[in-house]
Amino acid sequence: MDQSAFTSADEIRTRFSRTMSDMYRSEVPQYGTLMELVAEVNASTLSADPALKADLERTDDLSRIDLERHGAIRLGTAEELSTMRRLFAVMGMVPVGYYDLSVAGVPVHSTAFRPVREENLARNPFRVFTSLLRLDLIEDEALRAEAAEILSRRRIFTDRALALIETFERNGGLTDAEADTFVCEAVETFRWHREATVDAATYRRLNAAHRLIADVVSFKGPHINHLTPRTLDIDAVQAAMPGRGIAAKDVIEGPPTRRCPILLRQTSFKALEEAIVFRGETGEEAGTHTARFGEIEQRGLALTRKGRALYDERLASVRDEGGAGNAGGSYAERLATAFEAFPDDYDTLRREGLGFFRYALTRKGEDAASTGPASLDLETLVRDGHVAAYPIVYEDFLPVSAAGIFQSNLGGQEQRSYAANARKDAFVAALGAPVADEFEVYEAAQARSIEAVRAALRQTRQSSAA
Ligand code: OOG
Ligand code: NI
Numbered sequence: 503m504d505q506s507a508f509t510s511a512d513e514i515r516t517r518f519s520r521t522m523s524d525m526y527r528s529e530v531p532q533y534g535t536l537m538e539l540v541a542e543v544n545a546s547t548l549s550a551d552p553a554l555k556a557d558l559e560r561t562d563d564l565s566r567i568d569l570e571r572h573g574a575i576r577l578g579t580a581e582e583l584s585t586m587r588r589l590f591a592v593m594g595m596v597p598v599g600y601y602d603l604s605v606a607g608v609p610v611h612s613t614a615f616r617p618v619r620e621e622n623l624a625r626n627p628f629r630v631f632t633s634l635l636r637l638d639l640i641e642d643e644a645l646r647a648e649a650a651e652i653l654s655r656r657r658i659f660t661d662r663a664l665a666l667i668e669t670f671e672r673n674g675g676l677t678d679a680e681a682d683t684f685v686c687e688a689v690e691t692f693r694w695h696r697e698a699t700v701d702a703a704t705y706r707r708l709n710a711a712h713r714l715i716a717d718v719v720s721f722k723g724p725h726i727n728h729l730t731p732r733t734l735d736i737d738a739v740q741a742a743m744p745g746r747g748i749a750a751k752d753v754i755e756g757p758p759t760r761r762c763p764i765l766l767r768q769t770s771f772k773a774l775e776e777a778i779v780f781r782g783e784t785g786e787e788a789g790t791h792t793a794r795f796g797e798i799e800q801r802g803l804a805l806t807r808k809g810r811a812l813y814d815e816r817l818a819s820v821r822d823e824g825g826a827g828n829a830g831g832s833y834a835e836r837l838a839t840a841f842e843a844f845p846d847d848y849d850t851l852r853r854e855g856l857g858f859f860r861y862a863l864t865r866k867g868e869d870a871a872s873t874g875p876a877s878l879d880l881e882t883l884v885r886d887g888h889v890a891a892y893p894i895v896y897e898d899f900l901p902v903s904a905a906g907i908f909q910s911n912l913g914g915q916e917q918r919s920y921a922a923n924a925r926k927d928a929f930v931a932a933l934g935a936p937v938a939d940e941f942e943v944y945e946a947a948q949a950r951s952i953e954a955v956r957a958a959l960r961q962t963r964q965s966s967a968a
Contacts, residue, residue, distance in 0.1 A: 508675025511594030512625040517685045519628040526729050529694050533796040540731045541568045547734040571732045574631040575724040578653040580932030583634050590615040592670045597937040602924035606905030609639040611929050613937050635718045649719045658723040663687035692726040702780040702787050713912045717793045730797040736767050751910040755903035758838045761846050763802025765896045770797035773911040795911050804896040804944045809856030816840045858944040859891040860951040863958050871962040898940045
């Protein structure tokens with residue numbers, strides 16, 4: 503079939519994220535309140551900072567600035583994970599990164615399904631942080647077998663969703679009508695079901711092993727557990743949440759406030775306690791479950807391996823000192839102090855090889871190249887203003903931050919410690935495909951931009967020589 507007959511993966515992803523947002527706002531009204539607050543803060547940040555506004559107009563679609571950037575789900579079996587990979591592929595989302603959360607006492611390992619090319623990210627960067635439950639970390643053998651048995655019985659995808667995934671794989675795309683049906687059917691998998699599939703006693707046993715185990719095993723499907731819009735000022739939203747009746751997490755995860763933002767900062771409101779019903783011998787039994795919340799994120803420069811090592815080392819120095827406790831606002835202060843050793847201007851970050859940048863020929867560079875032989879040396883070109891360097895935005899997640907988000911939504915006291923035991927091989931086997939290395943993804947984007955600059959210079963030279 504001719505590709506032009508198909509709806510683009512970017513468009514399907516956009517329809518999907520919009521539909522998910524509508525569904526989640528109707529399911530979790532407090533999330534709607536958070537979205538409103540984010541939109542207000544973004545609007546006032548933009549009107550107070552015309553330079554930022556001009557910058558964003560160049561790189562982003564301002565009308566979509568407040569929209570969701572990610573969501574998260576937790577799966578129970580290898581088969582669910584590999585089918586989820588095929589479902590996300592329809593929307594141009596592929597697995598990037600491996601996160602071992604067992605170190606933080608959460609019995610899951612994860613990846614992020616996301617678009618990887620800059621042109622696709624620019625159209626819609628929506629991604630889904632996807633975790634797979636690690637039944638191997640349940641100590642009680644009988645409980646482990648019982649959980650596996652319960653999970654083996656559920657079917658989380660609709661028949662039509664599965665059929666359309668196959669259509670996509672066979673034809674290489676979906677028509678507009680197929681895409682619409684696909685989105686409706688796919689969203690069914692992430693819907694909330696207040697009817698647990700287990701009885702109250704089973705739920706309690708699973709919950710006692712770990713609250714997350716109960717969350718994954720007791721329900722019909724992997725309900726979306728949060729969505730995350732982008733904020734331009736996370737400190738302002740965090741400060742304003744209590745005034746809107748939103749119970750914010752104690753601290754913002756990730757790096758401190760900086761002139762040049764790096765990586766990812768995120769915070770959330772605490773998961774809500776929701777009414778559910780258990781299956782009972784004599785009919786339904788009422789109960790409650792805590793899983794769903796709202797989150798916000800603010801992203802900055804993607805760091806190189808060297809930059810990331812410095813980030814991890816600085817963050818660990820703060821955590822080792824006294825954890826992420828916020829007594830007297832001291833965590834934010836200690837964090838800021840620890841990060842004084844992290845350069846905070848783009849030029850130094852770039853020259854020291856701490857971050858990834860996208861290079862582009864400037865007007866001045868084009869003019870210079872057409873009048874004389876320009877240097878092909880990148881540093882010379884940047885120094886002379888012939889080439890500009892723009893920060894590449896971090897599109898992935900941070901395991902320490904993710905653990906903090908998990909923890910604050912497990913009621914705080916959930917501190918089981920599993921020995922650190924990443925099982926990337928097992929994860930990849932369950933997924934049925936390798937996960938991309940995030941550093942290689944940024945490296946490739948940076949390299950493509952450098953190659954484009956060189957190609958443009960060579961072309962200008964040739965046409966001025968002719
Ligand atoms: C996922 C928590 C991690 C993030 O933004 O780091 C996450 C979950 O609770 O399932 O979404
Ligand atoms: Ni999240």
